[in-house]
Amino acid sequence: MRVQPRGTDGSLLTSLPWTMGALAVSLAPHVPYLPFWISGAFIGCAVWRYVIERRRRMLPSRWVRGGLALVCFLGVFGTYSSISGVGPGSALLAIMAALKLLETRRRRDQFVLLFISIFLVMSSLLREQYLWSLPYVIGSTLIILTAWLRMSAGASETAKQSFTTSGRLLLYAAPLAIAMWVLFPRLSSPFWAVPIDTSRATSGLSDTMSPGDISSLSMSDEVAFRVQFDGEVPESRDLYWRGLIMTRFNGRTWTGSEPRVGTPVEDQISFRGEPVSYELTLEPTRQQWIFALDMPEEWSIKRVFMGPQQQLVHVTPIEQRVAYRVTSYTDYVVQSRLPSIYRKWYTSVPADGNRRSAELARQMRENAGSDTAYIDAVLAKFHKEEYFYTLQPPPLGSSPVDRFLFDTKRGFCEHYASAFAFMMRSAGIPSRIVLGYQGGEINPIGGHLIVRQSDAHAWTEVWLERYGWYRVDPTAAVAPERIEYGTRGAALDGVGELWGFTAPPQFLRDLTMTWDALNAKWNEWVLGYGPETQSKFLEWLGMVDPNWRKMLLTLVGSVVALILMISAFMMLRYRPPAKDRASILYNKFIKKTGLTRRIGEAEQEFALRVTTGSHIPNDKVASVTVAYLDARYGVEETNAVRRLETAVAAISSR
Amino acid sequence: MSSILWQYPSRLVGSVRDRATLRARRWARKRQGTDAATTELRPRRVYILPTGVGLVFGLMAFAMLLGSMNYNNNLSFILTFILIGIGFVSMHQCQRNLVGLELAFAGTDPVFAGQAIRFRVAITNQSKSARYGIRIYHDKTESDVHDLQPGESKIFILPVSTDRRGWVQLERFGIRTLFPFELFRSWAWLHMDLRGLVYPDPAENPPAAPPSRVAQGHRQHDARGEEDFAGLRKYHAGDSPRHVAWKAYARSGQLLSKQFAGADTSSQWFDFDEIEAAGTETRLSVLTRWIVNADQTREDYGLRIPGFEFPPAHGDEQRRQCLEALALFDEKAS
Numbered sequence: 004m005r006v007q008p009r010g011t012d013g014s015l016l017t018s019l020p021w022t023m024g025a026l027a028v029s030l031a032p033h034v035p036y037l038p039f040w041i042s043g044a045f046i047g048c049a050v051w052r053y054v055i056e057r058r059r060r061m062l063p064s065r066w067v068r069g070g071l072a073l074v075c076f077l078g079v080f081g082t083y084s085s086i087s088g089v090g091p092g093s094a095l096l097a098i099m100a101a102l103k104l105l106e107t108r109r110r111r112d113q114f115v116l117l118f119i120s121i122f123l124v125m126s127s128l129l130r131e132q133y134l135w136s137l138p139y140v141i142g143s144t145l146i147i148l149t150a151w152l153r154m155s156a157g158a159s160e161t162a163k164q165s166f167t168t169s170g171r172l173l174l175y176a177a178p179l180a181i182a183m184w185v186l187f188p189r190l191s192s193p194f195w196a197v198p199i200d201t202s203r204a205t206s207g208l209s210d211t212m213s214p215g216d217i218s219s220l221s222m223s224d225e226v227a228f229r230v231q232f233d234g235e236v237p238e239s240r241d242l243y244w245r246g247l248i249m250t251r252f253n254g255r256t257w258t259g260s261e262p263r264v265g266t267p268v269e270d271q272i273s274f275r276g277e278p279v280s281y282e283l284t285l286e287p288t289r290q291q292w293i294f295a296l297d298m299p300e301e302w303s304i305k306r307v308f309m310g311p312q313q314q315l316v317h318v319t320p321i322e323q324r325v326a327y328r329v330t331s332y333t334d335y336v337v338q339s340r341l342p343s344i345y346r347k348w349y350t351s352v353p354a355d356g357n358r359r360s361a362e363l364a365r366q367m368r369e370n371a372g373s374d375t376a377y378i379d380a381v382l383a384k385f386h387k388e389e390y391f392y393t394l395q396p397p398p399l400g401s402s403p404v405d406r407f408l409f410d411t412k413r414g415f416c417e418h419y420a421s422a423f424a425f426m427m428r429s430a431g432i433p434s435r436i437v438l439g440y441q442g443g444e445i446n447p448i449g450g451h452l453i454v455r456q457s458d459a460h461a462w463t464e465v466w467l468e469r470y471g472w473y474r475v476d477p478t479a480a481v482a483p484e485r486i487e488y489g490t491r492g493a494a495l496d497g498v499g500e501l502w503g504f505t506a507p508p509q510f511l512r513d514l515t516m517t518w519d520a521l522n523a524k525w526n527e528w529v530l531g532y533g534p535e536t537q538s539k540f541l542e543w544l545g546m547v548d549p550n551w552r553k554m555l556l557t558l559v560g561s562v563v564a565l566i567l568m569i570s571a572f573m574m575l576r577y578r579p580p581a582k583d584r585a586s587i588l589y590n591k592f593i594k595k596t597g598l599t600r601r602i603g604e605a606e607q608e609f610a611l612r613v614t615t616g617s618h619i620p621n622d623k624v625a626s627v628t629v630a631y632l633d634a635r636y637g638v639e640e641t642n643a644v645r646r647l648e649t650a651v652a653a654i655s656s657r
Numbered sequence: 658m659s660s661i662l663w664q665y666p667s668r669l670v671g672s673v674r675d676r677a678t679l680r681a682r683r684w685a686r687k688r689q690g691t692d693a694a695t696t697e698l699r700p701r702r703v704y705i706l707p708t709g710v711g712l713v714f715g716l717m718a719f720a721m722l723l724g725s726m727n728y729n730n731n732l733s734f735i736l737t738f739i740l741i742g743i744g745f746v747s748m749h750q751c752q753r754n755l756v757g758l759e760l761a762f763a764g765t766d767p768v769f770a771g772q773a774i775r776f777r778v779a780i781t782n783q784s785k786s787a788r789y790g791i792r793i794y795h796d797k798t799e800s801d802v803h804d805l806q807p808g809e810s811k812i813f814i815l816p817v818s819t820d821r822r823g824w825v826q827l828e829r830f831g832i833r834t835l836f837p838f839e840l841f842r843s844w845a846w847l848h849m850d851l852r853g854l855v856y857p858d859p860a861e862n863p864p865a866a867p868p869s870r871v872a873q874g875h876r877q878h879d880a881r882g883e884e885d886f887a888g889l890r891k892y893h894a895g896d897s898p899r900h901v902a903w904k905a906y907a908r909s910g911q912l913l914s915k916q917f918a919g920a921d922t923s924s925q926w927f928d929f930d931e932i933e934a935a936g937t938e939t940r941l942s943v944l945t946r947w948i949v950n951a952d953q954t955r956e957d958y959g960l961r962i963p964g965f966e967f968p969p970a971h972g973d974e975q976r977r978q979c980l981e982a983l984a985l986f987d988e989k990a991s
Contacts, residue, residue, distance in 0.1 A: 114710055114839075118717060121740070125721055128732040140736050148743065151838050159804045160789060168789075172750060172837060176742030183738040190726055323728075532731050566745055573753045574700075577784045600694070607903065614912065625907045 009062040011055055011108065019056055021150035021162070022113045023049045026100050028143045029123035033093045036130065038082050041097050044075060048101035063105055072102050093126045113154050120147055132324070134518075134525045145169055175569050182565060186541075186558035188551035189534045208246055208292065208438050208459055213256040214403055214417040226286055227440055227459070228294060229523050230452040233280040239442050241333040243297040243462065243474065244454060246439035248312035250349065252428070254356040255403055257421060257436050259312075272313065274300055276334035284326040284526055291317045294439060294454075296331035297474065303328040312435065313337060313472075326531050339471045341433060349433030349466060352425060357404040360422070364429035374432055374467055381426050382480040385419065388412070392482030416441075416478040416485070420461040423477035433466035437474075441485075449520030584644050585634035592627050592651045595619070606632060619654055626650045682829065685846045692849045695761040698832070703755045703845045705748065711840035714744060744840060751841040754788050754834045758805070763812055765853030767980065769945070773816040774825055774853045780832070781810040790836040795827060819855045822941065822984045827851035856980045857938065859946035864933065866947045867925055925951065926969065929962040941983050948983075952976045962986055 026049070034042050055062060063071075075098040083091035100119045107113055124143050128136060148169035149162070156165055228244075249257040279296060293307050293315035304327035306318040341349075352361070367384075371377035384390075389412055396414040399406045404425045407418050420436050427434035441460035443452040462476040478485055528536065541549040546557070593600055596613050610628040614621045627650040633643035689702055707715070721737040724730075763777035782788050782805035792802045793813045800813040819825050830851065833844035902913045927947050932940045944960065951958040952971065959969035960979045963986075967979055 114713075118713070121717065121721075121736075125724065125733050125736055128736060129724075129728055129730055132730070132732045136732050137735065140732060140739070144736070144739055144743075148838070155790060155835065155839055157790060157802055157804045159806075164787070168837060172743060172746050173739070175746040175750075176739055179742035179745055180735065180738035183741065184731075184734055187734065187738070189729065323730075530731050533729060562745075566749070569746060570749045570753075573749055574756075577753045577757055577786050607901070611901065611912075621906075621912065625903075629903075629907050 009064065009108070011059055011062065013056060013059055015056050015107070015110065015113075017156070017162075018110060018113060018150070018153040019053065019107075021146075021153040022107075022116050023053070023104070025120045025143070025147045025150040026104075026116060026123070028146050029120040029127070030097055030100070032127035032130070032139070033097065033123065036090060037094055037097060038078075040078065041075075041094050045097050045101040048104050052104045052107070062108060068102060068105055071105075072098075075102065089126050089129050093123060093130075096123050096126065110154050113150070117147055117151055117154075132530050134522050137529070141173070145173055148173065175572075178565050179562060179569075182561045183558060185537075186554050186561065188554045189532070189537050208288075208290070210247060210290070210438075211256055211258050212249055212417055212421065212436065212438065212461060214399065214407070214414065214421045225456045226519070226522075227288075227454045227456050228283050228285040229519075229526070230284075230296075230443065230454065231282045231450070231523075232452070236445060236452055237279055237296070237333060240479075241296075242442050242452075243437075243460075243476075244294045244440040244443075245297040245299070245314065245437060246292050246294050247437075248310075248314050248464075249436040249438065250312065252352055252421075252425065254353040255401070257424075271338045272298060272300075272335055273337075274298070274332040274335050276332055278330045278332055280328065280330045282326060282328050284324060284523070284531070285321060287323050287325075288321045291320055293317050293321075293327075295329045296333065297437075297439075298333075298335045298337065299329050299331045301330045324526060324530060326527070337471045338466070339469065341466050346433055346466075349435060350428045350431055352428045356402045357425060358402075360404045360408050360425060361429040363408070364426045367426075368430035374430075374465075377430060377432070378427070378465065378475060381423060382475070382477060385423075385477055385480040390419075390481050392478065392485060416461045419477040419481055420463050423475065424463045427463070427465050435464050435472075437462050437464055441476075446516050446519050446523070448516050449523045451520075451523055453519055585631060585647060588644070588647050588651050589627075589631045592631075592654065595651070595654050623650065623654050627654070682846060686829070686848060689846070689848060692847050694849065695759060696847060696849065697759045698755050698757060698845050700752070700756045703752050703843055705752050705841050705843040708835065708839055708842050710838075711744075714740075714838075714840050718744065743838070747838050748841050750837050751834060751843045754791070754836045755832060755843055755845055757782075757784050758788065758791070758832070759783060760832065760847060760849070762849050762851050767854040767856055767977075767984070768819060769856045770819055770822050770858040773818050774855060776815045776817060776827060776830070776851055776853060778813045778815060778830070778851075779810055780805065780813055782807060788836075789834070791832065791834050793830055793832045795830040822855050822857040822938075824852050824985070825855050854981060854984050856984045857941040857945045859949050860939070860942040861946075863943040863946040866950065867927065867931070925956065926959045926961060927951075928960075937987065941986060945980065945983055948976060948979050 026045075030042070030045060054060070076095075079091055079094045079098060080086060083094065085091055086095060096119055100116055100123075103112070103115055103119070107116065120143075124140065124147075128140070145166075149166045152160075152165035152169055153162065247259055249259045251258045278300065281296070283294065285294060293302070293304065295302060295315055298313060299309075299315060302315065304317070304325060307315050307327075308318075310316050364381075367380050368377045371380045391413045392415060393413045394415055396418060397411045399411065399418075404422050407414055407422055424434040424436050438459070438461050440454045440458045441462070442458055443454040445452055460478070462474060462478065464472040464474050467473050532540075537554075538549045541554065546553060589606075593609075596617050596619060598609075598613060598617060600609050606628055610624050613619060613624045627647065630643050630647035630650050634647050685702075685704075718737060718740050721733065721740070725733040725737050759781040761779045761781070763779040765774055765776050768774045778793055778800075780791065780793075780803075785807045787807055788805040790802050791805060791813075793800045793815050795815055795817060798816055798818075800815050803811050803813065805811060815827075815830060817825065817827065827849075829846050829848050831844050831846050833842060835842055905911065905913050927944050929940055929944065932943055934940050934943060944962070948958065948960070952975075955971055957969040957971045958975070958979075960967045960982065962982060965982045967975065967982070
């Protein structure tokens with residue numbers, strides 16, 4: 004094998020910064036997900052390479068590059084312990100780009116780099132899709148295309164010209180892209196399932212709950228899901244979005260049983276009252292839980308089953324945004340009979356720890372006389388005594404229920420739900436904890452309900468004879484505004500004072516609401532443009548009974564039509580201007596002479612040939628020639644053209 | 658070993674490609690006919706094919722389409738379709754980059770056999786849009802790449818190696834561009850009357866030139882003497898058109914040549930038949946060398962070859978006439 008020369012001559016100085024810029028832009032959305040050292044390696048290699056070009060140094064030798072490649076590959080493998088999926092895939096692409104930079108010597112080597120940057124943009128889209136992803140796609144494509152032009156640009160082509168050219172070409176390509184995007188038939192199911200990203204932490208609910216371990220609740224504004232109701236939005240106190248159920252308590256931590264799939268439990272529910280129908284768009288959670296208004300009757304999402312505790316479970320984790328229709332009833336009775344084995348399960352608490360609370364529960368139950376009276380008494384205790392709702396509660400230590408009930412008396416929903424369920428169980432009443440979301444914010448612009456991560460909530464269900472599982476929300480007893488206005492309303496008292504105002508200014512709120520409504524529409528029409536939406540849209544456009552064959556035919560037809568239009572437009576743009584009058588007249592004269600003008604023959608030379616070799620009198624040839632030369636290069640153009648006209652007209656063709 | 662194994666298929670592919678190119682060229686020649694001295698590229702004769710990069714780009718777009726379908730990811734659909742759209746657009750842009758250009762043969766300067774003759778082709782961009790990355794080529798040689806701004810005209814130089822005296826004719830040359838993204842190569846073949854003259858190769862070690870003798874001033878029209886305007890005389894065929902008195906011509910309709918006075922010089926006769934060397938080519942070679950040397954020292958010289966006689970003179974015109982006669986000696990007029 005021949006060893007490639009490694010010297011540089013600075014010829015890449017015009018194109019290399021653009022290529023590096025394109026790579027940086029396409030790498031940017033990956034940076035938060037990549038291990039720090041990969042971004043560092045990329046920046047290091049880019050700077051190194053630029054300095055080499057600048058100072059006309061030598062590129063690193065094959066051994067150095069090979070060693071670096073090996074180290075980086077092992078590093079990626081060590082970090083991810085796999086090389087498939089978006090995380091390790093984009094890490095490898097970033098590494099490849101960095102190392103390829105080090106062996107890029109000719110302009111054309113940069114092709115590989117630009118291909119890599121296209122793949123990086125693509126994989127960032129697989130990872131996350133927001134409203135600003137579209138401008139990002141367009142912007143990064145523009146930069147990549149500009150870098151592409153810079154790579155082969157001549158010396159006279161400025162960067163601005165390249166940028167304008169790629170912008171113009173992108174503009175031409177836009178209608179084609181839109182037509183293809185609208186008409187390309189969407190598949191309802193993927194060919195093969197590939198895990199998209201396993202490196203990212205879950206953003207939804209945690210499936211264990213340990214009140215007191217976390218001493219503050221995040222007020223993440225991230226949207227959990229959006230809901231578009233068919234009719235009126237139910238009252239805030241009915242907006243309990245059921246998620247997962249926790250049934251086991253070890254004194255500190257509540258855990259759920261593993262979701263069992265396929266148990267027929269729907270027939271244990273009897274619905275009452277009016278149904279509520281809505282469409283819910285769930286952001287990816289990387290969990291299996293499917294949220295629905297308590298209590299769902301029907302849901303349109305496939306491969307979702309109701310678990311034994313009436314929770315909805317998807318067969319695989321939700322990796323992508325999903326929209327589904329649900330019909331729920333806010334009034335229902337579930338499981339009016341509870342077998343004794345379950346009764347025991349739902350009343351078990353660890354014997355050691357939290358003794359004072361257990362003792363208090365037994366006393367209160369005795370005093371109350373009935374289960375319902377006891378529940379009221381416990382809620383009244385939370386309501387009347389010095390219990391506070393706060394998002395920054397003190398830590399609780401080893402007997403969290405005791406410490407919370409008797410000492411700190413401050414907490415958020417998890418603390419109250421946990422303490423309440425413990426009190427119920429200690430008094431022999433079956434109880435469990437439901438995690439989900441409560442409330443939500445109505446977007447007045449989009450008319451939909453936004454449920455954010457900060458709306459996450461924990462409440463309890465107690466089982467009562469004749470009522471079945473009955474929802475009791477102890478937080479409502481402490482902080483009714485939490486239920487009426489959501490976490491924001493409840494927490495803003497503290498936060499607002501700190502910042503000097505009590506609520507965000509109205510215009511800021513309008514702005515966020517508009518942004519959210521845009522996002523909702525974006526999700527519905529662009530990101531959620533699947534088989535159903537496509538059929539609906541194409542029907543609206545006038546296609547009768549859309550199917551993939553019709554779509555493909557229309558696609559081909561419209562693409563061809565658009566290309567012809569673009570081509571016609573380019574033709575107009577690139578057409579040469581009409582010949583000037585003088586040239587037309589002179590050509591007429593040439594025709595009349597019956598001779599052909601030779602390549603590069605000056606008018607004078609031609610005139611000479613005409614006088615010696617044709618029937619035309621010398622003076623006429625001379626007047627035509629002089630008039631033409633005047634029209635071409637002289638001062639009085641218009642006059643000369645008129646003279647030329649008469650001179651040419653005066654010559655009779657043979 | 659590996660290189661041998663690799664060579665065979667690549668050679669096979671190469672020969673298939675060469676044959677295809679040959680056929681395509683013949684077809685184009687028949688289809689287009691001979692081009693005029695100034696030819697504007699019509700869309701019908703601008704051909705286009707994807708490059709290797711273009712094929713890779715197509716494959717990538719296809720892979721991206723599969724990926725987008727699999728993940729049902731509408732944003733990556735958008736990216737994919739933008740790239741496919743860019744592919745289509747750049748195909749048309751690439752062709753439009755050539756269409757409408759005006760090519761004109763701008764002559765050559767004669768060279769001595771063995772030197773590369775440089776064909777000059779003037780390419781004019783008459784449209785209002787700039788044209789980028791244009792070059793002309795012939796077989797394996799190609800010109801530099803130039804951009805043409807709106808209205809701009811540039812001379813592209815195509816060097817072609819020569820090995821013998823006489824006319825060298827370029828049956829065909831091409832113009833091509835890879836702009837904008839090197840995804841496509843569009844080109845056109847031109848069959849213009851492109852010819853240049855090749856003088857004989859000057860002999861390395863010629864016999865001594867014949868002795869010179871002093872001559873009195875005589876009719877002269879070299880570039881150096883032009884300051885000394887001597888008068889007008891009736892035009893004769895062969896007079897330089899630059900010397901025609903155009904103003905007088907326009908007034909009177911009488912063709913007159915301007916006359917210039919020259920100075921006294923010494924002169925010598927170079928005679929084809931007097932050279933003691935074997936073979937026509939060798940003799941021509943020797944004569945060429947003598948003329949070149951005499952021209953450098955600005956001596957008068959005359960040339961006598963069978964069929965031609967040039968009286969002693971010196972200067973560019975004399976040199977040109979003599980060398981041209983040597984170049985075309987005994988060659989069929991073409």
